[in-house]
Amino acid sequence: xxxxxxxxxxxxxxxxxxxxxxxxxxxxxxxxxxxxxxxxxxxxxxxxxxxxxxxxxxxxxxxxxxxxxxxxxxxxxxxxxxxxxxxxxxxxxxxxxxxxxxxxxxxxxxxxxxxxxxxxxxxxxxxxxxxxxxxxxxxxxxxxxxxxxxxxxxxxxxxxxxxxxxxxxxxxxxxxxxxxxxxxxxxxxxxxxxxxxxxxxxxxxxxxxxxxxxxxxxxxxxxxxxxxxx
Amino acid sequence: xxxxxxxxxxxxxxxxxxxxxxxxxxxxxxxxxxxxxxxxxxxxxxxxxxxxxxxxxxxxxxxxxxxxxxxxxxxxxxxxxxxxxxxxxxxxxxxxxxxxxxxxxxxxxxxxxxxxxxxx
Numbered sequence: 243x244x245x246x247x248x249x250x251x252x253x254x255x256x257x258x259x260x261x262x263x264x265x266x267x268x269x270x271x272x273x274x275x276x277x278x279x280x281x282x283x284x285x286x287x288x289x290x291x292x293x294x295x296x297x298x299x300x301x302x303x304x305x306x307x308x309x310x311x312x313x314x315x316x317x318x319x320x321x322x323x324x325x326x327x328x329x330x331x332x333x334x335x336x337x338x339x340x341x342x343x344x345x346x347x348x349x350x351x352x353x354x355x356x357x358x359x360x361x362x363x364x365x366x367x368x369x370x371x372x373x374x375x376x377x378x379x380x381x382x383x384x385x386x387x388x389x390x391x392x393x394x395x396x397x398x399x400x401x402x403x404x405x406x407x408x409x410x411x412x413x414x415x416x417x418x419x420x421x422x423x424x425x426x427x428x429x430x431x432x433x434x435x436x437x438x439x440x441x442x443x444x445x446x447x448x449x450x451x452x453x454x455x456x457x458x459x460x461x462x463x464x465x466x467x468x469x470x471x472x
Numbered sequence: 473x474x475x476x477x478x479x480x481x482x483x484x485x486x487x488x489x490x491x492x493x494x495x496x497x498x499x500x501x502x503x504x505x506x507x508x509x510x511x512x513x514x515x516x517x518x519x520x521x522x523x524x525x526x527x528x529x530x531x532x533x534x535x536x537x538x539x540x541x542x543x544x545x546x547x548x549x550x551x552x553x554x555x556x557x558x559x560x561x562x563x564x565x566x567x568x569x570x571x572x573x574x575x576x577x578x579x580x581x582x583x584x585x586x587x588x589x590x591x592x
Contacts, residue, residue, distance in 0.1 A: 246514055247538060248531035273584045280478060282581035287485045289577035293569040294492045297545065297562065299499040301508025308511055309499070331576045335569060341540030403513050410530060418530035420513065421520065430512045459481045 243308070243399050243431075244336065245351055247344030249420040251410045254402055258349030265357055266330065269323040281320070284462065288316040289328040293335065296342075300442055308439035311355060314363030314391040315447045318384060319462055325360035326352075350402055354395045363391020363447075377455035380463075385448025392443040393435050400424075400431035489574075493566035497559035504555060542568075 250258070277285075295312040302308065317325035330352045336342040343351045367387030371380045404424030407417050420427070454463050502508070510519060517535050521527040543551055545565035546558055553561070 243511070244514060246535065248517065248528075248533070248535035249513060251530060270584060273581070277581060277585045279582075279585040282578065282585050283482050285581040286574040286578035287482070287489065289573035290489050290570040291492075293573045294489060294496065294566055297496040297499045297566055297569075299503045299508065299511075301503040301506040303506040303508070305508070306510060306512045307503045307508035327580060328573075328577045331580070332569075332573045335572045335576065337538075337540075339540060339542055339568070339572065340545050340565060341538070341543040342545070344534070345538045346534060399513070412529065416526055417524075417528045419528055419534075420531070421524050421528055427513070434512060459484070461478070462481075 243311075243351075243355060243396060244333075244343030245347040245354075245399065245402065246341075247346050249344070249406065250347055250350055250402060251406060251419045252346075253409060254405065255344075255346045255350055258347065258351070258353050258402075260349070262330075262349045262352045262357070265326060265353075269326045272321075272323040273327065276321070277324070284320050285324055285328050288312075288320055288325065289331045292316060292329050293332040295446065296332070296336070300439060302434050302438055306434060308434055310388075310439065310443040310446045311359060311392060311395075312443075312446060313355060313359040313395075314367065314388040314443070315384065315450050317360035317364035317391075318367060318387075318447075318451065322360045322364045325364070326356050329356035329360065354399045354402070358398050359391040359395035361391075362394045363387040363389075366390040377452065380455060381448045381452035384451035385444040388447030389440045389444040393432070393440045396431045396435035396439075397428070400427045403427040403431070489570055490567075493570060494563055496562050496566045497555075500555055500558055500562055 292312045296309050299307040299309050311329070313325055313329050316328060320328065333343060333351050333356060334348060337345050337348050337351070364387060367383050370383035370386055374380065374383045401424070403420045403422065404427035406420040407423050410418035412418055422430075451463065454460055515523070517527050517532050520531065541548060542565060545562050546553065547561040547564065550557060550561050
């Protein structure tokens, strides 16, 4: 889901930065207001965690690969704004040091993976955990939240790929950037995320929340809920 | 939660991260075993050329903009090395990632949390 350099034309990648700039500013302000100094290490652990989770490539046999992100789990622990910042940091490091995701696409990738995913997944989790009570219920809600978040992020990523031929096709009919039309991009991205990578995300999120709920570390899940309720 | 218990649990999380770092070679071997190929939309320019018959002009230009020091989590000069050696690169990249991401987010968090204290 990391868009490399060269797939997005300047209007799209600049729009990505333009969308993220105010979101990063809001995230910083929110954390300034609510972040408890004792919970600061959780932000660091979250950034390192998502970096690692994204290294576990899962093959779609004979086709492609993908991975979970952990973005919704992080949103449950440090809040969606905290997730926006910690996942963004991981994405920037991946782009600069490891060439995973383009540097021109940092804004677009942060929008999809650090904003769309944690927010949609987190609110799906909050909504569901009202109906599903108890540790097991919340773990299921978290798993579904992970599935929802990753898939909506895959969808917005596919939209960015798919609008490129509409925006940038040369007079010779050749694409200048990402070459596949919207229908192809959305199909390809959604099938693999709905069938496989979303399930991996659901398992990571659900099992981690289930484990945390039943461990002495359950406070990790509680305080952030209080912070965001305030 | 007493602060000491909290920090002991946080230490547990860091240990989990280190263990995960040593497991990351699974992310190389599993796709190799099942012929996963590249992620959709993350092909190199040559791969795109093979798929559609030409290299998009803008893509070619932008793709050369940035040369990452450790492309695909391989140590410099190790791209295309056998999987066993790539695994070592992968683990080192994972550890470096923990330091860089953890350090970056920790500094940011401390700066933000510190600002709140000064204000109140």
